Amino acid sequence: MEKKDLIEFSPVQYFTNAAGQLKDGELGLITAKKGLGKTSVLVQFGLDSLLRDKAIVHVSFDQHSSNVISWYSNILAEISKKKNIDNKTDLADDIARNRTILNFNQETFTLPKVVNTIKALNEGGVKISTIIIDGLDLAKTSKEDLDVLAKFVKKEEMTAWFSYTSEADNLKDTLEADKLDLFTSVAHLAAEGKNLNLNILKNGNGCVKVDTKTLLISK
Numbered sequence: 001m002e003k004k005d006l007i008e009f010s011p012v013q014y015f016t017n018a019a020g021q022l023k024d025g026e027l028g029l030i031t032a033k034k035g036l037g038k039t040s041v042l043v044q045f046g047l048d049s050l051l052r053d054k055a056i057v058h059v060s061f062d063q064h065s066s067n068v069i070s071w072y073s074n075i076l077a078e079i080s081k082k083k084n085i086d087n088k089t090d091l092a093d094d095i096a097r098n099r100t101i102l103n104f105n106q107e108t109f110t111l112p113k114v115v116n117t118i119k120a121l122n123e124g125g126v127k128i129s130t131i132i133i134d135g136l137d138l139a140k141t142s143k144e145d146l147d148v149l150a151k152f153v154k155k156e157e158m159t160a161w162f163s164y165t166s167e168a169d170n171l172k173d174t175l176e177a178d179k180l181d182l183f184t185s186v187a188h189l190a191a192e193g194k195n196l197n198l199n200i201l202k203n204g205n206g207c208v209k210v211d212t213k214t215l216l217i218s219k
Contacts, residue, residue, distance in 0.1 A: 019204035032189035054129035062135030
């Protein structure tokens with residue numbers, strides 16, 4: 001199995017076909033109620049970058065690093081299984097070399113501190129392309145702190161995906177307007193009957209499916 005095989009079958013393609021791909025310097029946001037699958041969606045964005053040999057930082061505010069690692073392993077295995085591709089350990093190890101996982105507590109670690117940590121990684125020779133920020137309570141995050149992250153992402157020509165626990169199924173009620181303005185793309189994951197739908201609220205329209213068993217984005 002080679003990376004190009006998995007890139008071809010990356011579930012993220014279904015989302016980008018509907019909502020467009022984040023450009024360098026842009027922020028994206030995935031919302032859902034607690035426990036529905038936001039992390040699985042963010043991991044798929046992170047894994048897509050890794051398969052393209054782009055270094056990522058995955059910052060988790062609500063899960064231990066070991067749990068995040070398991071998410072990446074499980075999602076990689078599900079993609080491989082779905083397309084009957086042999087999931088070799090050496091490829092998983094190769095991908096992991098471009099991934100940095102950070103685990104912080106929001107009460108003691110702010111977004112500006114996250115920026116400083118990533119700056120240190122860049123200065124150490126690790127060129128980060130994608131930032132995943134999972135489990136951050138954006139309602140308790142100041143607009144000023146979000147601005148610091150947004151300006152850093154733009155300056156360094158990175159992309160950043162956030163998750164946020166919210167049951168709002170419309171853009172207006174998702175977050176304060178001044179914070180929402182910082183996000184180019186916003187999508188809401190919701191259970192509708194027996195299905196999981198990722199509804200695009202900003203930067204596109206319509207929705208894509210999320211498989212309820214594998215949690216992979218699908219048509």
